[in-house]
Amino acid sequence: xxxxxxxxxxxxxxxxxxxxxxxxxxxxxxxxxxxxxxxxxxxxxxxxxxxxxxxxxxxxxxxxxxxxxxxxxxxxxxxxxxxxx
Numbered sequence: 001x002x003x004x005x006x007x008x009x010x011x012x013x014x015x016x017x018x019x020x021x022x023x024x025x026x027x028x029x030x031x032x033x034x035x036x037x038x039x040x041x042x043x044x045x046x047x048x049x050x051x052x053x054x055x056x057x058x059x060x061x062x063x064x065x066x067x068x069x070x071x072x073x074x075x076x077x078x079x080x081x082x083x084x085x
Contacts, residue, residue, distance in 0.1 A: 025070040
């Protein structure tokens with residue numbers, strides 16, 4: 001019985017490795033935006049003597065990546081990550 005189980009296990013391993021393995025269909029999507037704002041000399045007059053420059057800045061950027069893995073018909077695995085926030 002032990003030999004039969006070992007032979008059955010070996011046959012199952014050979015069949016499992018020989019079968020057609022389908023790779024997951026992968027779709028990538030994403031977006032990137034950047035915005036910025038810089039103002040120098042807000043008063044439009046002489047520069048402020050106490051602080052020197054009247055410069056101000058505001059920047060923002062975002063990178064969003066999404067991936068959709070289609071493992072089988074009706075089964076998908078969705079991932080998304082945000083960076084540069």
